[in-house]
Amino acid sequence: MTASRVWAVFSTFRPGEGAVEAVASVASQVGGVIVVDDGSGDRGRTALDLIAASGATVVRRSSNDGIAAALNDGIARARAVGAEFVLTFDQDSHVPPGFVAALLTAYDAAVADGVRVGLVVPEFFAGVRQQRGAPAAFGDAANVIQSGMLVPTAVIDAIGALREDFFIDLVDTEFELRARNRGLRVLAAGGVRMEHALGTKYRREIFGHPVRVPGVPPEITLSTPFRYFYRLRNRVVLDREYFRSAPRQLLRDSVLDAIHFANALWVAAPRGALARVYRAAVVAAVRGRMGRMPAALSSIAAQIRWNAPMIAEEDQ
Template sequence: MSGSKASMRCAGIVTYNPDLKRLRANLEAIVPQVDRVFVCDNGSDNVQDIETLAAAFPAVQLERLGENLGIAAALNCLLQAAERGTFDWIVLLDQDSVASDGMVDALAAHADETTGLVCPFILDRNRMSVEEYRAMDMPATQRLEHAAKGGAITSGSLVQVKAALAVGGFDERFFIDYVDFDFNERLLLAGYEILRVNTTYLLHEKGKSEATWLRVPRSTPAGRQWQPLYKLGYSPIRCYYQARNRIIYWKKYHRHTGSEGLTEIPLLMALSLLVEDRKAAKLGAYLRGIRAGVRAKVQPVGDGKLVRA
């Protein structure tokens, strides 16, 4: 942890009907690494249990939204809490992510005023073991050039509070999915750097990932490799936002990112038809999301130096 109040670091966790055992592990891992932890609850049914758990940690402060306003709104709640507490940096976490020992210090070692966000290597517990991660040959740090393609997710990221607020925080129209990549793009267009520190990791879980019989070539930190294609196990409502938000993202940033985001939609739909359950419901959700995205009125982002939400 840092010394003066102005330079202290905090963490923020978004909760929505969390598994309390996993949330406890999250808190136990992050509390020793920062000066305060803000938990923003998005209308959980078990909010009283969350409050009881938070009270067991003196450094944890619970913020309640009262209803599910989406992850973007909850992330903005956390940014505002960090600003009120005069924290310069905030580590943003999903409720079921667990920081590795020393992760925050490792990220902070690469943070300065020109950096908007520093993220760790994301170790998906359904796809890779810690031993496999440690055996990988990767550069210690990487400067990320794209917001979405190989970009940084929100969870585990050390975010400069001043920079985040300067670009307008998180766009609440997205609700969930592509919230992080939209935010990243605005940081990049505003001139901030995004770095990944591969010497530290975050234990994370993308949906309910499960390997399928299909194998596809992927670009990895260790090079181009044939890897299993994973089904995500997302709900139909998440499929809706996956399609809708990618189209909105493309409408906002196509002058800078080309077709980034759009090309994934047919692949996601094909994956659902091939290996997911509830095929009809998910396909219908994707189609509704496409229609909503096409109909959405979005102002394209130009070449301005400072880009807000």
């Protein structure tokens, strides 16, 4: 098994220098790199030009259709040139030397043991462990993240591509659950690590004083406000469609998400705007309104700010 059979596919949106570094970190480990820009327009042009100059294939989409659509575009192009595996990435994911070979080694070991493998992810993603149980060369993964996800192209033939109507958020979880429903194992490669930014950290405060409650972390990691529409809508859809097949996982994840949504509402300013985003997300899920959020709601989300002090990287 050689890395030349693997093609890396990146989705970008208004990329900067970090995207150039991310592509460079994996380029020598794979047969080729395809970068699909999701409608950035002129923003990010410098970074995309540098990436193209490095030898990667750069595809500039004219519209912003979401991460799943961008990745599916890149995956289709990788398959057209004979890729047997695709390795998907976000624009801010960096991999160490030997990363791709380690994922392939775990895949080979699992196949040799008679496992029907759906996909393989690193054991550690941004410091969060994705492998269940005791450390092993490969083991079942929990709550996979699409960045750093190795997928045989034959699996895409069998279960379909990433779900584009989710637009962004939980696209990876839906693919994971779909693979398991088809009898495929979702694995984490033991000892493999990948660095990634999971969001911005903020300090919990009440009237300017840090919150110190036993069992409650003193900080909270938050995404850009508009993301909470997709995260809540897609969570409701996932629960409705997959709860019977994965009740424990979805119950746990839904409880954790509910806590996170409450925390975000606590520090949102104005709170009413985020509450409207939440309400619209639930209504969209119930009525089957998928795809991109309405422009009017996007304008409301753009007004939201997090009323909490940001934690500088050196303070973390």
